[in-house]
Every structure is written in C-alpha cells, then in structure tokens.
Amino acid sequence: MDRDKIIEGSGLSYHYTIYDDEGKPAAEQAALDGVDLHVEKGQFIAILGHNGSGKSTLARHLNALLTPDEGTLYVNGYDTRDAQYLLKIRQSAGMVFQNPDNQIIGSVVEEDVGFGPENMGLPTKMIWERVEKALKAVGMWKRRGDSPARLSGGQKQRVAIAGVIAMRPRCIVLDEPTAMLDPGGRKEVLQTIRELNEKEKITIILITHYMEEVTSADQVFVMDHGKIVMSGSPRQIFSKVEELQSYRMDVPQATLLAWKLKQRGLNLPDGILSVEELVDALNQL
Template sequence: MEDRQEMIRADRLAYNYIKYDEEGREKETIRAVDGVSFEVEKGDFVAILGHNGSGKSTLAKHINALLTPSEGTLWVDGMDTSDEERLWDVRQSAGMVFQNPDNQIIGTIVEEDVGFGPENMGVPTKEIWERVEESLKAVNMLKYRHHSPNRLSGGQKQRVAIAGVVAMHPKCIVLDEPTAMLDPNGRKEVIRAVRALNQVEDITVILITHYMEEVIYANKVLVMDDGKVVMHGTPREIFSQVEKLKSYRLDVPQATLLAWELKQAGIDLPDGILTREELVEALCQLY
C-alpha cells in the first residue's frame, strides 16, 4: 500500500485568549487550546468532538489560519500557518465552512455565489464556470444554480456554502458545526454531501460537531475537553467507551447507547455498535 501523505500536523499547539479591562489592560488569559498534538493524513475524514468551551472551534480556526498559535506549530500541507507569507496558500489548501450559511453566502444567485471565490483567486472565466458546475454537482445542487439563495432551505444554503469552498479546489475542508442550525433533513443532506466530497473527490474533511450520529462516518475521532485532546481513535474505539464519554459530558449514538444499556442488563453484545442495522444484526445472532 502506498504511503499516505500528511495533510495537517499539530505539534504542542496552544492558544490563549486574552481578556482586557475597560482601560485596555490585560485582565486575564484563557487557555482555549492546551498543548495539542495530532496528525491528519490526506483523504482522512476526522471528526472533532467536545462540549461547548472544549476548544474544538478554536482549534478549527487554526487550520484555516484564522488564528495562529500562541505556542507550538500547526502545519497544513507542509506549510507553517504562522508564516504570514504563506497565509493565502494555507487558506487555499484548507477551506472553512461555518455554522450559519447566511454569513457565508454573498451572491444574489447561487451560481454567482459559488463562483465568487475562484473569481477572487484570478481563475479564468471559462474555468470558473466549469468549477461552479462541478462543485454544485458534488453537493447535488446543480438544479438550483439560477435560484436566489434566499429561497433555499437551511440545508440547501449550507450545501451552497460548501460548494463555494469546493470551487476554490481546497485539499481540505474544515466544517465548524455546519449542521447546528439545521433540521434533521438538512443535517442529513449536508452530511451526505460532505461524505461524497471525502469519498469521491478525496478531499480531506475535518468535521466539528456535537451530533454523534454524524461521527460514525469518520475514520478518525478526536475528543477534546478543556483545551486538550483526551481521546482519539476510530468511531468504534471511541464509542466503545460510553462511561468515559459521559464523564466528558458527551452523548453516544442512540443505537450505541441502547446496545450499551442492554449489555449492562446482561445481554451479550459486542462493544461499539454504531448503527441500528448493526444492533439488529447482533441481536439476531443471539436469538
């Protein structure tokens, strides 16, 4: 098997938020990310979990160089994000999708919005339209290309926001709670689009979420608490540790929880069941 290439590497990354008083004097320092080290390979789908205030969004903003480390180093595609001369290159390699699509959509027509990024990058007009078409196809929104974004549902808007990032041909997409403001159908649409980008286009995906059902599609999971990475592994390894996750105030997928509770009640089930289908299969094998 060929060696996979490194996409992101953090080495003892730390970030401090500094609070100032009304006179502008430094009042207190809050360590939001505290000595984090990890690696992401090209083509990975990594989910980052943690309750509010765990540092996961602060970490995400480092990957797109919206923040630079107070200590330690973060490399994206071999580039040190603290190197100001490489800032533009880092942001071209790692695109960012935020929680609220309304803050990211600026065009009055869907295809204009998606073409905005490549146009700013100086991509020739003919190629812009090719990119618009391929990225709208990738998120299954091509038939809405002439629509106004205002007339779209939340899930559709978020898919347009993702297409706008994809059109800039990033190697990696960071999604910071992209489904937090959506209904269950919108969440499914967005996660389906994200999985397709990862599996079909081989784009590296970093997904920050608090919806456990979205995590089962990742191949790596990082759990953050109080600015540190406290657990890492595959979804199955992570969700096999229900009590530990509860201690970090995190849930597990419903099927995992039910299987765990049945196991507590003395039914002989394997650890780390992730989906309803797996649970049904395991129960059928018992009886």
C-alpha cells in the same frame, strides 16, 4: 515533513485574552492547550466536543484564521505562521461555518460559488468551469440562478460547501455545519460531505456535537478544555459511554441501549454503532 499528511500540528496552544471593564488585559484563557493533530490525506476526521471545548478554535487554526501561540502547524506543508503562504493555506484547507446565512456572500448562488476563485485571480472562463463542477458536486447546479434567500438551510450549506470546493482544496474543515439545520438538512449536508470524501478524495475534518454524524469517520477526536482527551475509531470511542458522558457528550440510542444491556450482563460486543448492528447482535445471542 510527511508527504502523506495534510495536517501536521504539534503542541498547539492558543490563549484568548480577557479584558476588564477599562479595556486592560485581565486574564488569559487557554482555548487550545498542547494539541497534537495529524491527519492523513483523504481521511474523514471527526472532532467532537461540547460548546467551549476549543474545537472551533482548533478549526480556525487549520485555515490560518488564527495562528498558534505555541507549537507548529503545517497545512499541506505550509507553515500557518508564515504570512506569505496565507492564500495557499486557505486554498488548501477550505472552511465551512455554522450559520448558513452569515457565510454566503453573493446575491445569486453561482456568484457566491465564484467568490473564492475570483479572489484567487483565476481567468473568467476557468471560474465558470469550477463553479459548474462545484455546484454539480453538491447537487445545486439547477439552483445556480436563485437568490440564496430562497434556499433551505441544508441547501444553503451545500452552496457554502460548493463555494469551498470551487477553490479546489485538499481538505475541507466544517465547523458545526449542521448545528442550525433540521434533520432533513443535516442528512443532506452529511451525505454531500461523505460523497466528497469518497468520490473526490477530499480530506474532511468535521467538527460537530452530533454523535450520529461521526459513525462513518475514519478517526474521531474528542476535545475538552482545549485538549484532545480521546481519539480512535468510532467503534473505540463509542464503547466508552461513561467517559464520553463525562465530557458532556452523548451516544446514539442504539449504542446506549447496547451498553446498558451489556451492563446488565448480556453478552454483546463493544461499541455498537447502529440499529442494525444491535439487532444482529441480539439475534445471535
């Protein structure tokens, strides 16, 4: 086993069973089909894919909410199929879900953040220290006494992230954390994630279908039909506009515009990621 790897998954397969009207198993559907995923500690990984591509199933494996039918998955060195490591795995790889309302358990912000440490059986004093640190890390310390109902979507997701950080994970898996947020909320959450990656050196695995969110990732994986079909740096991925579109993905407008201009014979570099890059490249023509 590689010490620098937080996630080591090889040949992961997972099938859902489809039941007929009488409740008998009728068919099997592959949600993961031979996925290899290796993630180094401290990286920022993005996993892209359309709805139903298997990316959420993969995410749930990383937290041992699901275990592979075939293949092996080690999270922080623990085999996810070994039930005795369950709590350790969930402590190592925290998970943030899509719907902000359905993952907040406490009726007060601070109590929700304390939920994980309580489950870990930590002494009260230590729970408070962790809650304070976690809420400060996501910039929600001032709202600790509030009811979650009074928070915006972005703030709720930040609380959910704090709830995960309070368990001191090595890695956070975020399963479409911004899908239900408005642009302001999306920015808030992304900024929080980036800071955690840079300052706290927490490994981030961000699952999303918003392309703008992955431009600062170290590595991007694209999934389709339960397989990883593309992988590489954002620049490498974004230079393959047509391939991405064939997987029902999109690229940011600046990238698309650059690609179209290139098609028309303009001499622009591959995989332009932002407005600034495009304007610079055009000015240098």
